[in-house]
């Protein structure tokens with residue numbers, strides 16, 4: 001099982017992932033895109049010119065998607081924490097995670113609260129998260145959605161757990177993959 005949290009920076013994905021690992025009944029792993037970026041050599045990356053840096057970042061994300069697939073294919077349950085801010089990231093996940101059970105969760109937070117959190121964190125540029133809102137949720141389809149401006153991370157985690165236990169039918173990932181390939185998955 002892959003519980004895939006998608007939301008802007010500061011929307012509350014990591015906080016929910018942390019709570020999910022506490023409330024879920026089996027030992028899930030939390031794999032976050034930020035943690036993968038943090039594994040890279042910072043100084044060697046900064047020495048590169050713009051296009052070379054962009055390529056390193058793209059490869060980091062592509063590698064992250066394949067690491068998630070590898071963990072799940074080995075039988076591990078995973079909570080993914082990602083920012084689908086470019087169309088290729090979702091398309092790549094749809095391909096790489098084909099055959100795996102993905103439960104896609106939209107993590108929402110309104111712009112004013114995002115900006116308040118960015119100011120409180122101090123290491124973010126205020127307004128950057130809100131600027132991602134459109135692109136991150138552009139595909140417009142989820143298995144479940146939470147609003148972190150009205151629910152605590154624990155409440156969101158408990159709601160996800162409850163809905164996951166009841167969810168049946170076609171997953172958003174299968175529907176989105178079908179759309180990308182130009183056919184309806186419910187008709188095979």
Ligand SMILES: Nc1ncnc2c1ncn2[C@@H]1O[C@H](COP(=O)(O)OP(=O)(O)OP(=O)(O)O)[C@@H](O)[C@H]1O
Pocket residue numbers: 007008009010011012013014015016034081117121148149151152153
């Ligand atoms: N449900 C919530 N209610 C209030 N504050 C929250 C909530 N969830 C997270 N926060 C606060 O918002 C900030 C960002 O949270 P978190 O690191 O979980 O977000 P994120 O989406 O993983 O961010 P990033 O992608 O930038 O790492 C933290 O200061 C956290 O305490």
